[in-house]
Amino acid sequence: MMKSIQIVKDTAFIDQLHTVMEKNGQYSSWDLFSMAYQAELTTMTPEFNGLRALEYLPHVDFLEHQVNCAEQVIETMNGRAILADEVGLGKTIEAGLILKEYMIRGLVKKALILVPASLVNQWAKELNEKFYIPAVPHRKNYAWEQGDIIISSIDTAKRSPHRENILDIEYDFILIDEAHKLKNHKTKNYEFVRALKKKYCLLLTATPVQNRLIEIFNLVSILKPGHLGNYDSFLEQYGKDRKKIKQDIYLKQLIQKVMVRNTRQNTDMNNTKRRIETVYIDFTKEEQEVYNEIDSMTEALSTFSKITYLREICSSREACYLSLKKIENNEAKEEIQSLLAKIEQLPHHIKADKVIELIKNIGDEKVIIFTEYRATQLYLQWYLQQHGISSVPFRGGFKRGKKDWMKQLFENHAQVLIATEAGGEGINLQFCSYMINYDLPWNPMRLEQRIGRIHRYGQEKDVHIYNLAIRNTIEEHIMKLLYEKINLFEQVIGHLDDILAELNIPDIESEIKNIFNESSSTGEAKIKLNNLSSIIKYTNDHSVSGEQQYGHN
Amino acid sequence: MAITNLNMFLQDYFKAHHCKTPLNKEGVLSVQLTEEMDRVLMNRPFYWHYIKKIGQQGEPKQLTLITNPDKREINGEWIHFGSPRLQQIINHLKQNEKHTRLFQQMNTSQNTPLYPWLVTNIKISYKGKQKKDELISIGLHLVNGAMKLEMMNLLEPIQLQTTISDYCYTISPIIKLKSGFRRIESVIDNYIENQSHSWAEDSINTLDNEIQMLKHFYVGDTDEEKEQMEKEINEITERFEPRITYEVINGGIFYLTRDF
Numbered sequence A: 001m002m003k004s005i006q007i008v009k010d011t012a013f014i015d016q017l018h019t020v021m022e023k024n025g026q027y028s029s030w031d032l033f034s035m036a037y038q039a040e041l042t043t044m045t046p047e048f049n050g051l052r053a054l055e056y057l058p059h060v061d062f063l064e065h066q067v068n069c070a071e072q073v074i075e076t077m078n079g080r081a082i083l084a085d086e087v088g089l090g091k092t093i094e095a096g097l098i099l100k101e102y103m104i105r106g107l108v109k110k111a112l113i114l115v116p117a118s119l120v121n122q123w124a125k126e127l128n129e130k131f132y133i134p135a136v137p138h139r140k141n142y143a144w145e146q147g148d149i150i151i152s153s154i155d156t157a158k159r160s161p162h163r164e165n166i167l168d169i170e171y172d173f174i175l176i177d178e179a180h181k182l183k184n185h186k187t188k189n190y191e192f193v194r195a196l197k198k199k200y201c202l203l204l205t206a207t208p209v210q211n212r213l214i215e216i217f218n219l220v221s222i223l224k225p226g227h228l229g230n231y232d233s234f235l236e237q238y239g240k241d242r243k244k245i246k247q248d249i250y251l252k253q254l255i256q257k258v259m260v261r262n263t264r265q266n267t268d269m270n271n272t273k274r275r276i277e278t279v280y281i282d283f284t285k286e287e288q289e290v291y292n293e294i295d296s297m298t299e300a301l302s303t304f305s306k307i308t309y310l311r312e313i314c315s316s317r318e319a320c321y322l323s324l325k326k327i328e329n330n331e332a333k334e335e336i337q338s339l340l341a342k343i344e345q346l347p348h349h350i351k352a353d354k355v356i357e358l359i360k361n362i363g364d365e366k367v368i369i370f371t372e373y374r375a376t377q378l379y380l381q382w383y384l385q386q387h388g389i390s391s392v393p394f395r396g397g398f399k400r401g402k403k404d405w406m407k408q409l410f411e412n413h414a415q416v417l418i419a420t421e422a423g424g425e426g427i428n429l430q431f432c433s434y435m436i437n438y439d440l441p442w443n444p445m446r447l448e449q450r451i452g453r454i455h456r457y458g459q460e461k462d463v464h465i466y467n468l469a470i471r472n473t474i475e476e477h478i479m480k481l482l483y484e485k486i487n488l489f490e491q492v493i494g495h496l497d498d499i500l501a502e503l504n505i506p507d508i509e510s511e512i513k514n515i516f517n518e519s520s521s522t523g524e525a526k527i528k529l530n531n532l533s534s535i536i537k538y539t540n541d542h543s544v545s546g547e548q549q550y551g552h553n
Numbered sequence B: 001m002a003i004t005n006l007n008m009f010l011q012d013y014f015k016a017h018h019c020k021t022p023l024n025k026e027g028v029l030s031v032q033l034t035e036e037m038d039r040v041l042m043n044r045p046f047y048w049h050y051i052k053k054i055g056q057q058g059e060p061k062q063l064t065l066i067t068n069p070d071k072r073e074i075n076g077e078w079i080h081f082g083s084p085r086l087q088q089i090i091n092h093l094k095q096n097e098k099h100t101r102l103f104q105q106m107n108t109s110q111n112t113p114l115y116p117w118l119v120t121n122i123k124i125s126y127k128g129k130q131k132k133d134e135l136i137s138i139g140l141h142l143v144n145g146a147m148k149l150e151m152m153n154l155l156e157p158i159q160l161q162t163t164i165s166d167y168c169y170t171i172s173p174i175i176k177l178k179s180g181f182r183r184i185e186s187v188i189d190n191y192i193e194n195q196s197h198s199w200a201e202d203s204i205n206t207l208d209n210e211i212q213m214l215k216h217f218y219v220g221d222t223d224e225e226k227e228q229m230e231k232e233i234n235e236i237t238e239r240f241e242p243r244i245t246y247e248v249i250n251g252g253i254f255y256l257t258r259d260f
Helices: A012-022 A030-043 A064-075 A091-104 A117-131 A162-168 A188-195 A213-223 A231-239 A245-256 A285-296 A303-315 A317-326 A333-345 A350-362 A374-386 A400-412 A444-454 A474-484 A492-502 A508-518 A522-542 B006-016 B035-041 B045-053 B084-096 B151-155 B177-193 B198-217 B223-240
Strands: A006-008 A080-083 A111-114 A149-152 A173-176 A200-204 A274-281 A367-371 A391-394 A416-420 A434-437 A463-470 B020-025 B028-032 B062-066 B099-104 B112-127 B131-141 B147-149 B168-170 B243-256
Touching: A012 B099, A012 B177, A012 B243, A030 B006, A030 B084, A030 B099, A030 B112, A030 B131, A030 B151, A030 B243, A064 A080, A064 A091, A080 A091, A080 A213, A091 A117, A091 A173, A091 A200, A117 A149, A117 A400, A188 A213, A188 B223, A200 A213, A213 A231, A213 A245, A274 A350, A274 A474, A285 A303, A285 A333, A303 A317, A303 A474, A303 A508, A317 A333, A317 A374, A350 A367, A350 A374, A350 A434, A350 A463, A367 A374, A367 A444, A374 A391, A374 A416, A391 A400, A400 A416, A434 A444, A444 A463, A463 A474, A474 A508, A474 A522, A492 A522, A508 A522, B006 B020, B006 B028, B006 B084, B035 B045, B035 B084, B099 B168, B112 B151, B112 B177, B131 B151, B131 B177, B147 B151, B147 B177, B177 B243, B198 B223
Parallel strands: A006 B243, A080 A200, A111 A149, A111 A173, A173 A200, A274 A463, A367 A416, A367 A434, A391 A416, A434 A463, B099 B243, B112 B168
Antiparallel strands: B020 B028, B028 B062, B112 B131, B112 B243, B131 B147
């Protein structure tokens, strides 16, 4: 055994001592000499196992699942893992704890932390203040070799000349937040991450499998190439027929070796509740007429785009108007122009009035509003202002600094934050406990991401969520037939990924679009939608016992 | 000898650095820094540069360190094992208190010989899948070659000082510093060889497994794939390969009586 152990001795000390003695140089007093020894005795790590970091962080109250996760990643996964807790359970905390432990043990000096641009400052703050980890955000003209622990966005890091500099460095530790963006192995991001030199590596994502099983294969291959076989063999085994439960159980076990997944149900995060309320609204007579007119236009609009306009008119006049304007000059010019004229005549959108009413009832509390459309976002901001309610906008496209600024404005000055879908990821707003979903996304996972912005580690109050839907429209169908029927808000959401995979539905959003496109009447669409939710519900009720499909308990 | 009373430890540290402590009560310690310690701990080189440039004395700061968590509301710094301040102090100790030469204090009117000992405190780190450390304190009698373990504990009750007491004289070492150190090293070598090292075995197995898996992953034989595989093998090896490191934390020559 001894032969295979590399032994590194200290050759410098005795020469230094010799020099000091020859020069009759600086000698330590007994007190200080002995104190240095005591200090070493106190800070060294006498055991292979256990988390020393906990003694170093007495000011942080860790939850049990967070400590277990860190232990598991270090002791049984040897520092390469996917952290896949549901949104809001504290993946950042777990990652910070793991990094801290490695630093205390002297195993990590150089670390690179890649997170969405909007989160860079937040990560820096959290690591510094909570963990005393001196992490710095990357700035222009800042050499990558200089800092020990650098936080950057992947988009910056992968660009020349950063890319070349980074790839030259041997990192002890790499962390990638929102790692589900790496699911496709053909992208530049993926290729960049594979090329990084690393020892330990954490991938953070709440949704490790969004659509296809090959996504998890790609994530695992960053950490442990070969763990799930090679690309061809994996595709052959799992690519087509995912229902082979036997193989799936084996696959789950393999995945559990590199992934930790905690859900709300198996943690003590249940103490703040979600209070969800659906608010149904009736269109005004004029609005309903416009809606019906769009719905009945079979010549001028393709069924495919018709759904888009219908969804838009349920959101705001502006959203619908702007997209119709783009097709104003096609064959059905007259029909569309008359429609546009009618939209112009519409008074305020009934939903916006409802929002004002809700906010007034909520009182002085902070509120976040989500909408799918930018036009609606602008309209709402203006409309709120008309009613004396201060608000700030938030979009995925904002630069890092602007996002931080908007968040700060919201926290300290404005009552309302109006975010579009793309802004959903990457802001944590625990200080806010009210959310209005102005329009609902068709992919329930995205709704979960939204709710996760406020219902997360650090939230101290129950969160209130209002989902708006307009009666007798496409919105009501989705609400009634998808969300309510399968009890999506409360129960199913954590399993939805697995259920959809089992049903071989790669993308629920396009599945729903197809239903509307291929149906000749609303009645038919409703029946089909109903069938879809029935089968989801059925699969959920009958799915393999044990609430977790992947990940460790 | 590990630190159990942090308040006492800090008090000793600042006392050894000639700082006054105007207040020390219920886990709240106020320290009046000296200029030297201000420069070490307060991280304000520009202030000192500027103040010296204009020919002034400068005013070292006062520091309030709170070891009692119940007193955290008081104006001051809560100091604990993870706090940056304690890390700073510990690093300062480790960097500066590496070498020593000390004499046993004697109150005597008779001529007393003091014998030279080489004392080294060596940290041994075992790193495989995980890592652990062990601290060994060894003393070697540089005249007769006797060796003692737990040397720091044996020295603890003795009065030691940097100058030799009256009527005392030192015996010259017969064993040279370097060969003395080699003797100490070989004792550690021996100690390590006689361990079972299941941790290393475990690490090597994991290493082999992971490399096998890796080879299975790469089916193509393009240069690119080979390069990528090579890179990954290096990473895994770096992560799992068992390694033992010796690091001398500090050490020096101690002149002690025949049976100290």
